[in-house]
Amino acid sequence: MYYVVLGILALIIFLAGIRIVRPTHRGLIERLGKYHHFATPGFNWIIPIIDRMYTVNVTEQMVNAEPQEIITNDNLNASVDAQVYFRVKSDEESVKGSLYNVNNFDYQIVNLARTTLRNIIGTLTLKSANSERGKINAELYRTLHNETQSWGIEIVRTELKQIDPPRDVQETMNKVVKAENEKIAAIDSATAAETVADGVKRAKIKEAEGIKQSKILHAEGEAEAIRLVNEAANKYFIGNAQLLRKLEAMEASLGQNSKIVVPSGSDLVNVIGQMAGV
Numbered sequence: 001m002y003y004v005v006l007g008i009l010a011l012i013i014f015l016a017g018i019r020i021v022r023p024t025h026r027g028l029i030e031r032l033g034k035y036h037h038f039a040t041p042g043f044n045w046i047i048p049i050i051d052r053m054y055t056v057n058v059t060e061q062m063v064n065a066e067p068q069e070i071i072t073n074d075n076l077n078a079s080v081d082a083q084v085y086f087r088v089k090s091d092e093e094s095v096k097g098s099l100y101n102v103n104n105f106d107y108q109i110v111n112l113a114r115t116t117l118r119n120i121i122g123t124l125t126l127k128s129a130n131s132e133r134g135k136i137n138a139e140l141y142r143t144l145h146n147e148t149q150s151w152g153i154e155i156v157r158t159e160l161k162q163i164d165p166p167r168d169v170q171e172t173m174n175k176v177v178k179a180e181n182e183k184i185a186a187i188d189s190a191t192a193a194e195t196v197a198d199g200v201k202r203a204k205i206k207e208a209e210g211i212k213q214s215k216i217l218h219a220e221g222e223a224e225a226i227r228l229v230n231e232a233a234n235k236y237f238i239g240n241a242q243l244l245r246k247l248e249a250m251e252a253s254l255g256q257n258s259k260i261v262v263p264s265g266s267d268l269v270n271v272i273g274q275m276a277g278v
Contacts, residue, residue: 011038017047017051018045019046020044020108024039024057026039026056026058026090027053027056028053028090030050030051030098035096038092056095056099058095060087062080063109064104065083065113065114067081068117068118071122072122073122073124074125076126079162079163079164080160080163082113082159082160082161083112083161084140084158084193085156085158086148086153087153089152094152096152097152097170098151098153102151105151105153109144112144113140113144113158116140116143121134129163130163137157139160141157141158144158182202
């Protein structure tokens, strides 16, 4: 009976000392208030009452710096918020540093981030703060990285969520942006209209040049015709200019399909006869 009681008591003590550490955590085991050894993922056993195990999450975590009012260099109150992504490094010394070198590192990171943001944005105007978010993120990351070296923490990245100006300033900025967009739209519309007008102008110029060229070619054709007529007249009608003139008059009359009564013995009959002779 005595051994049974001892066996049951030993079983209870054994079961009470079992600790299972997940892959996402690491553990520190203290014995009588002093660090004893490092607990890795899997099965671990401690002496109940005498030993105590503290686990630390070593996955990437995020803390929100919470919105705060910061006075910029141009004396405007800006609402600023940021997020910090970090993780506790999984080696023994880093896990020890996260528990023994800092009290509640989540809270400390938040306050350090808020203080750093006030120091950075306080030297910038509201406009430059909005246009230099990358620079602010880089400076915030660098400060947190340097300050948390002894905490066993790795700062993964920082994200500036917002830099919001006061409501009245925001409304004024929105009006300025709207006016600028309307100005750009008006310029684009005017440019399009100018382009259309320029196209119409070029088309009319082309059309006028075409008409001009047509008239030039027509005049050149008439001149060539006159030249040929003159050459023919000089060749076949030398000394018969009056006869040629009568022939041209007759041609013009016949070209209009006019009915002409020609008396016998008239000049027209003589002209035709003379042409037949020629």
